Amino acid sequence: MPKAFSIRSRQRGTVAIITGLSLVVLMGFAGLALDGGHLYLTKTELQNAADACALAASYELTGSPIPAENFTRAENAGKTVGAENRVDFQGGAIQVADIDVTFSTSLAGSWLSAGGATGNSKYVRCTITESGIAPWFMQVMGFDDQTVSALATATLSPSQNNCAIPMGLCTTPGSSAPHFGYVKGNWYSMNFKESGGGTMENLTGDFRWVDFDPSTTTPNCSGKGAQELSCLFEGAGQCNLPPNGPPTCPTSGNSTPTPGCVGDAGQKTSIGKAFNTRFGICQGGASCTDDELKSAPPDFTGLAYNTTNWSLGRDAYKGSVVEGTPNFVAARTSHLQVQSSELPNGTTRASTAQMISFGADRRLVTVPFLQCDSFAGGQHAPIRGYACILMLEPYKKAGSDVTVSAEYLGASNEPGSPCATSGAVGSSTSVGPLVPALVQ
Numbered sequence: 081m082p083k084a085f086s087i088r089s090r091q092r093g094t095v096a097i098i099t100g101l102s103l104v105v106l107m108g109f110a111g112l113a114l115d116g117g118h119l120y121l122t123k124t125e126l127q128n129a130a131d132a133c134a135l136a137a138s139y140e141l142t143g144s145p146i147p148a149e150n151f152t153r154a155e156n157a158g159k160t161v162g163a164e165n166r167v168d169f170q171g172g173a174i175q176v177a178d179i180d181v182t183f184s185t186s187l188a189g190s191w192l193s194a195g196g197a198t199g200n201s202k203y204v205r206c207t208i209t210e211s212g213i214a215p216w217f218m219q220v221m222g223f224d225d226q227t228v229s230a231l232a233t234a235t236l237s238p239s240q241n242n243c244a245i246p247m248g249l250c251t252t253p254g255s256s257a258p259h260f261g262y263v264k265g266n267w268y269s270m271n272f273k274e275s276g277g278g279t280m281e282n283l284t285g286d287f288r289w290v291d292f293d294p295s296t297t298t299p300n301c302s303g304k305g306a307q308e309l310s311c312l313f314e315g316a317g318q319c320n321l322p323p324n325g326p327p328t329c330p331t332s333g334n335s336t337p338t339p340g341c342v343g344d345a346g347q348k349t350s351i352g353k354a355f356n357t358r359f360g361i362c363q364g365g366a367s368c369t370d371d372e373l374k375s376a377p378p379d380f381t382g383l384a385y386n387t388t389n390w391s392l393g394r395d396a397y398k399g400s401v402v403e404g405t406p407n408f409v410a411a412r413t414s415h416l417q418v419q420s421s422e423l424p425n426g427t428t429r430a431s432t433a434q435m436i437s438f439g440a441d442r443r444l445v446t447v448p449f450l451q452c453d454s455f456a457g458g459q460h461a462p463i464r465g466y467a468c469i470l471m472l473e474p475y476k477k478a479g480s481d482v483t484v485s486a487e488y489l490g491a492s493n494e495p496g497s498p499c500a501t502s503g504a505v506g507s508s509t510s511v512g513p514l515v516p517a518l519v520q
Contacts, residue, residue, distance in 0.1 A: 118213070119213065119226060119228055121169065122167060122168065122210055122213060122228045123228050123230060125165065125166065125167045125168075125170070126167060126174075126208045126209075126210055126228060126229065126230035127230040127232070128165060129162045129163075129165035129167070129174055129179075129208050129230070130162065130206045130207065130208045130230045130231055130232035131232045131518060132161050132162060132164075132165060133158040133159065133161055133162030133179060133181065133206035133208065133232065134158065134204055134205065134206045134232040134233060134234035134516075134518060135161075135232075135234050135516040135517075135518065136157045136158050136160070136161035136162075136516075137154040137155065137157055137158030137181055137204040137206065137234065138154070138204050138234035138235055138236055138516040138517070139154075139157065139236075139441070139516050140153045140154035140157055141154060141201075141202055141204060141235065141236055142236070142444070142496070142497060142498040142499065142514070143199075143398075143496055143498050144199075144200075144495060144496020144497075145198075145199020145200055145496070146197075146199050146200070146201065146202070146496075147199075147398070147409055148197075148199075149409070149413045151183055151194040151195075151197045151201070152194050152195075153413075154181070154183075154194070154204055155181040155193075155194040158179070158181045158204065158206050159176045159179045159181060160176075162174060162176075162179045162206060162208060163175065163176045163179065167210055168210075168213075174208060174210070178208055178209050178210060178211075179206060179207075179208050180206070180207045180208075180209075181193075181194065181204065181205070181206055182204070182205050182207075183197035183201035183203065183204050183205075184201055184203045184205070185198065185200050185201050185202065185203070186203065187203060187233065187519065187520060189203075191205055202235050202236065203233055203234070203235050203519070204233065204234055204235070205231060205232070205233045205520075206231065206232050206233075207229060207230070207231040208229060208230055208231075209227060209228070209229040210227070210228050210229070211225070211227040212225045212227075213225055213226040213227065213228060214226075231520075232518060232520065233518070233519050233520035234516055234517060234518050234519060235516075235517060235519055236514040236515065236516060236517070237505050237514065237515065237517040238493040238505075238514060238515075239493075239505060239514070239515040243316045243317040243318065243319040243446065244292075244317050244318055244445070244446040244447055244448055244466065245312060245313060245317045245318075245445045245446070245447060246289060246290045246291070246292065246308075246309045246312045246313070246317070246318060247270075247287050247288070247289060247290060247447045247484075247486075248287065248288045248289075248290040248342065248447060248448050248449070248450035248452065248461070249262070249268070249286060249287055249447050249448070249449055249450065249467050249469070249488075250286055250287070250288060250449075250450055250451075250452035251449050251450065251451055251452070251464055253453065257464065257465055257491070258465065258490070258491035258494065259488075259490065259491065260449050260464065260465070262286075262467070262488045263488065264488060264489060264490050265394045265395040265397070265399070265487065265488070265489075266394050266487070266488055267393055267394055267396075267472065267485055267486070267487050267488075268285070268286040268287070268485065268486060268487075268488060269285045269286065269287070269483050269484065269485040269486070270284070270285040270286065270287035270288070270483070270484045270485075271284050271285045271481070271482070271483050272284070272481075272482055273480045273481055273482070287447075287484065287486070288344060288450065288452055288455070289309060289344075289351075290342050290343070290344070290448065290450070291304075291308070291342060291343035291344065292318040292342050292343075293318075293342075293343075301315075306350045306351050307350075309351050309354070310350070310351050310353070310354035310355075311354070313351065313354040313355050313357065313358065314354045314357055314375065314376035315376075317445070317446075324340055324462070324463045324464055324465060325338070325339065325340025325341045325342075325461075325462030325463045325464075326338065326340060326341070326462055327462065328454070328459070328462065329341035329454055329459050329460035329461060329462050330459065330460060331458050331459050331460075332344070332458055332459060332460055338460065340462055340463045341460040341461065341462055341463070342448065342450065342460060342461055342463060343460050343461075344455040344460075344461065351475070352424065352474075352475040352476075352477075352482075354376070355474070355475040355484070356424070356427070356474045356475055357372075357376035357377075357378065358378060358379055358442040358443055358471060359378065359379065359382040359384065359418045359422075359429075359443070359471075359473075359474045360373070360378030360379065360382035360417065360418055360429050360430030360434070360435055360439075361378075361382065361418060361423060361424070361427050361428070361429055361430075361474055362427060362428050362429070362430065363426065363427055364426055364427070364428075365428060366428065367428050367431075368428055368429065368430045368431070368434060370434070370437075370438070373430055373434055373437075373438040374438060377438050377439065377440045377442060378430050378434075378435055378438065378439055378440075378442060379412070379435070379439060379440065379441065379442035379443040380412040380413075380415055380435055380436075380439040380440070380441070381408070381411040381412040381414070381415055381416045381417075381435065381439075381443075382416070382417050382418030382429060382430065382435070383405075383406070383408070383411040383416040383417070383418060383419065384418055384419055384422045384472065384473035384474060385405070385408070385472045385473060385487075386472065386473050386485070389402075389403055389405045389419070390402045390403065390405055391403060394487070395407075395487075396408055396470065396472060396487055397409065397470050397487055397489060397498065408443075408470060415432045415435045415436050415439065416432070417429050417430065417431070417432060417435070418474065422473060422474055422476065423474075424474065424475075424476050424477070443470055443471040444468065444469075444470055444489070444498050444499050445468075445469060445470075445471060445499065446466050446467070446468060446469075446492045446499050447466070447467050447469055448463045448464075448465070448466055448467075449463065449464040449465045449466065449467055450462070450463060450464065451464055465491060465493075466491065466492040466493065467488065467489075467490070467491060467492055468488075468489040468490055468491070468492040468494075468497045468498060468499035469486040469487060469488055469489060469499075470486060470487040470489055470498075471486055472485045472486055472487055473485060492514065493514065497514055499514065505517040
């Protein structure tokens with residue numbers, strides 16, 4: 081046999097062996113890339129869920145000190161929002177049991193459950209873990225099921241802009257920030273007469289209806305006047321406002337908007353229905369429908385406060401029980417309905433079950449401090465800051481008389497303010513209301 085033929089015979093099959101070994105290596109790299117990409121995507125999905133969880137939970141960390149029930153509410157809110165996210169290429173559900181919500185007084189401190197958190201535990205952390213992720217290709221190389229987790233930490237921080245309801249609290253002449261002459265816990269009101277002809281007169285008291293942008297219609301709201309105000313009461317309110325305005329504002333006839341200047345919405349009729357949605361009051365029908373409450377959510381409680389059931393006339397937010405009536409914090413925890421005696425004619429009220437399902441923070445609201453004497457001079461009014469108030473009772477007429485009342489709870493950017501809203505996070509010098517902010 082020729083020598084060349086003998087060499088070729090001995091090399092026969094070498095290419096097949098090399099090809100086979102190369103395929104194993106290539107399959108390993110392909111498996112590593114695919115399985116690694118799967119784990120990376122899962123991590124991203126879990127991170128999105130953890131961020132949402134932490135932001136939702138931090139919204140409840142209001143008060144100074146933070147009430148114990150707020151931590152339970154924060155935990156429930158975080159888990160509910162976190163579980164609404166999806167994982168595994170958006171094809172699988174995140175289980176509530178896989179979400180851990182803890183609280184701490186500092187980022188470097190100990191993290192405790194809702195039951196162990198203290199009144200100054202202003203940070204909340206959500207940790208979400210997804211286990212049992214089976215590799216697609218790497219099993220052949222001995223890799224077992226994998227576990228991926230993500231965490232996010234949030235707190236409440238002052239905003240650079242915010243959402244507020246269309247009411248303004250008039251600054252007291254000669255007063256200064258942060259309270260502009262108002263006392264925490266005191267009740268204040270706006271009084272007016274709504275005549276049978278559909279007009280209002282004799283507008284008095286500490287509040288005014290506000291047109292936040294006199295030159296245009298608010299986004300997502302149609303029309304102006306009472307129609308616009310009603311839209312804002314049913315929705316989140318007016319958002320993306322500047323923190324405060326210039327020393328003086330232009331006249332009301334000026335068509336060019338000036339940042340931080342608002343118009344006087346005057347004496348508006350037909351906003352009672354929208355105002356009362358925040359108390360779980362529905363207009364007409366035998367009962368509130370779920371669709372009504374989805375479009376205009378109620379607060380966690382509709383329980384109203386006035387001098388009949390709270391003779392103290394102040395401190396309804398978290399004061400001691402008066403005449404057997406629980407304070408607002410306790411009423412919200414129990415999801416108590418608005419009293420039947422407070423229902424305007426032709427209305428019904430949301431049930432406790434509906435307030436549990438559709439309730440939100442709707443009566444602890446932000447309003448601007450306004451230099452209202454500018455209105456009397458025919459000008460727009462400058463914003464001087466923001467206040468946190470508790471809406472006390474529904475809009476209800478007694479004949480032609482209407483009173484809208486609220487309890488003053490302090491400047492809305494104060495640490496421990498019970499008001500939290502939506503908006504863009506600002507710097508340490510921002511004066512907007514507190515908003516949820518991711519810090520880790």
